[in-house]
Amino acid sequence: MNSVLREFVMKHALFSHHDHHCSFADFEKNRAEYTHKALLGYAAADLVTAAGPRPLAYAHDDARLEALWPSIRTTGYGRAVVLGCEELFRLEYTPANFAPITEALQASIADKTPAEVYDYFVKEKANIQWVAQDGLFRISNAEPLQTDQYPDYYQFAFRIDDLFAISGPEPLNALERFTGIPVLSLDRLVVSLNAAIDRFRDTGRMNAFKVGIAYLRDLTVTDPPRHEAEQAFSRIRNRKAFYGGNQQNNAAVNQHEARALSDYMLHRLLERADDENIPLQIHTGYLAGNWGSLAGTKASFLIPLFEKYRRVRFDVFHGSWPWTSELGAIAKNYPNVYPDLCWAWTMNPEETERTLCEWLDGVPFNKIFAFGADTGLPWCDVGYATQARRGIARVLEEKVRKGFFSESTAEEVASAIMLKNGEQFYGIT
Ligand SMILES: [Zn+2]
DSSP, rough: OOOOOHHHHHSSOEEEEEOOOOOHHHHHGGGGGGGGGGGGGTTTHHHHHHHSSSSOOOOOOOOOOHHHHHHHHHHHHHHHHHHHHHHSOOOOOHHHGGGHHHHHHHHTTTOOOOOHHIIIIIIISSOOEEEEEEESSSSTSSTTTTTSSSOTTEEEEEEEGGGGGGOHHHHHHHHHHHHHHOOOOOHHHHHHHHHHEEEEEEETEEEEEEEEETTOOOOOOOOOHHHHHHHHHHHHHHHHHHSSSHHHHHHHHHHHHHHHHHHHHHHHHHHHHHHHOOOOEEOOOSSSSSSOOTTTOOGGGHHHHHHHTTSSOOOGGGTTTOOOOHHHHHHHOOOTEEOOOTTTTHHHHHHHHHHHHHHHHSSSSSGOOOOOOOOOTTTTTHHHHHHHHHHHHHHHHHHHHHHOOHHHHHHHHHHHIIIIIHHHHHOOO
């Protein structure tokens, strides 16, 4: 099918609500190493799934890829690799072509500075206008404020997950080192967190807070009284007391106490978001990789936060897949919730089409964010963007076919969910 609407969507610029691109320096460091395997992106996890619980030993990585690729080329992860490779190099991603693919990839980055490489793949080939980057603004990085390591159309989310999944003194020590403020009390910890945020905010490039704690703990967040958080704080400050004594007995108590401190600090972050109207991006749903615990990752666990922080704008990631319908209902109900399909097209393109179709029936379209590539290397954005555009086009064609949308309404919706909603949300004009 080659409708005018499809053409419009396929050519429309995107806002990538979430990416983990490596810095220019890291790109340069690994430049010679990029081969056909650097196109795999998320598909590496499907190789693990396909190999089963007792994987065979292969002589080398390529033998493993050759053996398992046929089984994963049909998934969303696999198809994105095929799409990207076809679009960039006019080559089918198949073992017979691995050598020419490596050659073509190397040729496409030869004689280009890292900035030119990013412009070529992200701006020109994937037609992404803005990137919300997760990875630079972390106090654990050696150079956390080096914004010149990315193109100027990147903005950065501040992330400090280990403070909200605390189990020892390291997050406190790290804040101390970063801000120079001794963390002597719970109050000083809050001061220190805010001082760290000030430094990122003052760059003028911080677009949001990112919370990725679903990888470290479940998303049920309590609202602990101050004294419980204080108790945990003093135990953690004195590591000996925290871990001393009968370890088995302490373990249960400490876990509970530690959670009180984690949740207390998360509320302080939300207060800061509320005070300064800083958006909060949060991971919900499926976890990248394999063997992740999905039990505590539903967006619905966050309802107490949506209820309490009514002025905070929540960019809720990944459609909460596979609980996408649930997120649609949440986004319909809570004016502060913006459902986001970043990465979802890649995890499951068909379900994401159904999701977008449903959300458009339930949620005003100015609230929906359609895309984020969520990947480390710039060329992977190309396949992920094509995969998303094709899905968006099919959903909108269907709305027109059923008589729900006129062609011009469908185009208006496409522009909003692909680009304009993100620009408005993050204050880019
Ligand atoms: Zn991510």
